[in-house]
Amino acid sequence: MNRSEESRGVRSRETDGGAIHYMDLRGEICPMNWVKTKLRLEELDPGEPLEVLLDEGEPIQNVPRSARSEGHKILNLKREGSYYRVLIERGHLSHGT
Amino acid sequence: MEIPFVHLDNLETVAEELDEVGLKLGACGPRFRVITACQGVSICNHGLGDTESLAKKIDERYYGRSGLPHKFKVGIAGCPNACIKPQENDLGFMGVAQPILDESNGAECISCGICEDVCPVKAIQLVDGKPQIDLTRCINDGKCINSCPTGSLRPEREGWTVFVGGKFGKHPQLGWVFDRFVSEEAVELVERILGAYCRLAHKRERLGELINRIGLEKFREAVQSEQV
Numbered sequence: 001m002n003r004s005e006e007s008r009g010v011r012s013r014e015t016d017g018g019a020i021h022y023m024d025l026r027g028e029i030c031p032m033n034w035v036k037t038k039l040r041l042e043e044l045d046p047g048e049p050l051e052v053l054l055d056e057g058e059p060i061q062n063v064p065r066s067a068r069s070e071g072h073k074i075l076n077l078k079r080e081g082s083y084y085r086v087l088i089e090r091g092h093l094s095h096g097t
Numbered sequence: 098m099e100i101p102f103v104h105l106d107n108l109e110t111v112a113e114e115l116d117e118v119g120l121k122l123g124a125c126g127p128r129f130r131v132i133t134a135c136q137g138v139s140i141c142n143h144g145l146g147d148t149e150s151l152a153k154k155i156d157e158r159y160y161g162r163s164g165l166p167h168k169f170k171v172g173i174a175g176c177p178n179a180c181i182k183p184q185e186n187d188l189g190f191m192g193v194a195q196p197i198l199d200e201s202n203g204a205e206c207i208s209c210g211i212c213e214d215v216c217p218v219k220a221i222q223l224v225d226g227k228p229q230i231d232l233t234r235c236i237n238d239g240k241c242i243n244s245c246p247t248g249s250l251r252p253e254r255e256g257w258t259v260f261v262g263g264k265f266g267k268h269p270q271l272g273w274v275f276d277r278f279v280s281e282e283a284v285e286l287v288e289r290i291l292g293a294y295c296r297l298a299h300k301r302e303r304l305g306e307l308i309n310r311i312g313l314e315k316f317r318e319a320v321q322s323e324q325v
Contacts, residue, residue: 061215062142064246074246077209084209086246 021050026083030058034066037088041072044090049075052086060084121161127301129162129291130170137175137192144175145239146192146257154284159291166298166307169291170264177238177258184271187304188290189260190283193237197253198228204249212241212250256280261290261316262305270305273313275320285325293319 023040025033037052044050054060056079064074064086071091078085098120103111112122124130132155135141137148152173159171172186176193183189200206208226220234221241228241228250237258242250256278263272279286290304297319298307308316 056214060211061240061244064211065244068246068248074207077207077211077246079210079214 021048022052023050024053025059025063026053026055028055028059030062033059034063037063037067038070041067041088041090046090046092048090050088050090052088053080054084054086056082056084060086064088124161125168127163127165127167128169129159129165130168131160132156132171132173133181133186134173135175135181137173141175142243143178143239144192145194145252145255146173146175146190148173148175148181148190148192151190151257151283155287158284159287165291165295167301167303169294169304171287177236183258183263184260185263185265185269186260186272187262187264187294188287189263189272190257190279191260193256193258193278194239194242194252195232195235195237195254195278196230196239196242196250198230198249199251200249204247204251206249207247209246211244211246215240215244254278257283259283259286262303262308262313264303264305270309272305273308275313275317286320288325289320289323292323292325296323 021040021044023036025036028036033054037050041050052063054063064077067088068074071093073089073091074086075089076087100111115122132152134148134152136144137146138144139147139149155171169188170186171188172181172183173190174181174183174192177191179191183191198206206227208223210223212228213221213223217238217240218234218236220231221228239252242252257280258274259276259279260272261275262270264270276286293316294304294307297311298304
């Protein structure tokens with residue numbers, strides 16, 4: 001998967017554990033990166049994972065925190081150079097608090 | 098907000114009309130001035146302290162109070178970003194939070210290192226995958242706590258850093274740190290500080306000038322001996 005394909009937005013890929021929903025949000029500014037993450041999470045079933053790529057700085061400080069405060073769970077978060085790969089598990093609340 | 102060119106004859110009418118919409122006339126001269134506060138934790142991502150609630154409490158008790166040696170200004174900032182510049186006020190409050198790693202309640206650290214990355218003073222280092230916090234460097238701005246994706250960093254101590262004696266104008270000076278992690282006793286501290294100021298200052302002497310003259314330690318003792 002090349003960068004331009006990823007940048008066009010949402011896609012899912014198959015892994016051994018089933019589909020992992022995925023978004024490349026590099027270059028997306030706050031708060032649009034969170035808005036997109038939130039909308040995507042709302043489409044998923046509780047317990048399903050979503051993987052997002054986020055830039056360093058404000059995006060990585062804000063998006064995981066917002067996700068957690070709305071009842072989702074951060075399963076993993078890893079720096080990869082100047083950006084981060086974040087694995088979020090869709091929470092059980094229908095909407096944010 | 099300033100409304101210029103109101104004729105003295107109309108002042109009462111203007112005051113009444115403002116009162117109808119919940120606005121009071123500002124205080125000038127040697128009085129307790131309008132309290133300035135940032136929006137704090139209720140709106141701001143960086144916020145740590147409840148600036149609104151503290152500002153309201155102080156406002157209700159002291160706003161417009163006369164009989165002071167000089168003007169008295171209070172600034173309340175929700176975090177060490179200090180947008181409202183608490184250090185430039187006679188009395189300043191700044192919300193702070195001291196972090197601690199606490200993995201109870203299922204908030205397990207995933208060793209992501211965000212806390213280490215966001216700390217502006219490099220007070221955090223991951224050691225064996227867990228944050229080790231150097232409290233001698235920590236400025237208690239809560240960035241690590243606010244950005245922790247699992248909630249495993251939480252505030253161990255919270256409250257206000259209190260500054261006294263700051264001012265601007267022709268001879269600006271920053272306030273001294275008077276106390277740290279003040280919480281419930283914040284309003285009582287205003288009473289004590291104001292009492293000591295009124296007791297010790299000359300006429301037209303700002304709090305900062307009083308402290309310049311007698312020293313911070315003397316002023317601290319005076320505040321502590323103040324009866325509330």
